[in-house]
Amino acid sequence: MREGFGPTWVISRWDEATVEETGSSPESPPALVLSGTAGLLLIRPPGDRSTWPDRAAFLRRLRDCADELAALLESRARNGVCDDYPGRNEPQTLKDAHHVAASTRPLPGSNLATWLKWRQANAKMYRAVSDVDRFHHHEIRYWVAHEEDKAEELAARIAKEKAETR
Structure with missing residues (x-):
């Protein structure tokens, strides 16, 4: 206070x-x-x-x-989130989550590993927000799946590039 x-x-x-x-x-x-x-x-x-x-x-x-x-x-x-505990600044709504995702987006030309980490972090964030913003729960679950799909695609590309360089 x-x-x-x-x-x-x-x-x-x-x-x-x-x-x-x-x-x-x-x-x-x-x-x-x-x-x-x-x-x-x-x-x-x-x-x-x-x-x-x-x-x-x-x-x-x-x-x-x-x-x-x-x-x-x-x-x-x-x-169970209070100002004295970790997580107090985490997004609470779909709009907040979109803002966080946009503001943390890697720069164009960033390596695939950076994009993969960003996609994985977004999926985790959207999953957490889906439990808080119940009004947008189903829309947020779409974003969870979207980010997970994009992360899988990136992981496959990274694995393919590693295999090709051997």
């Missing part, structure tokens, strides 16, 4: 998030209320209604960040 943050709310199973009215008059804005074992947090818009659209945009970003955090927690709970 980075230092310099203010109060920290550690989530418990009894915590709740609700939207509450802060009063009966139309001027009383609704508020987001987080309540639980850590205490009570009230997030409310300012009294100036002209700023409410900006505050609505903030709340949508907050929702998106909460969704991202929820997905990370679920993924790490399933896979």
Whole structure:
């Protein structure tokens, strides 16, 4: 955890998030209320209604960040991956895996052994991601097979070239 943050709310199973009215008059804005074992947090818009659209945009970003955090927690709970353990920077989605594969691709003209290692590493990476990104599981399994097939072709070419040079 980075230092310099203010109060920290550690989530418990009894915590709740609700939207509450802060009063009966139309001027009383609704508020987001987080309540639980850590205490009570009230997030409310300012009294100036002209700023409410900006505050609505903030709340949508907050929702998106909460969704991202929820997905990370679920993924790490399933896979036993936490920031303190190896694998924390491994790709978690098909898109991430494609990015890793593209960014580690050997330069044109690289020797066959380099390409073979790259294909084998891609197959291993895609296999691991197929267990995490369940939404794209079947598409990722295609990429596993594709990389394995390409690796086999390269291994056969390397073996053939070795046999021819003897």
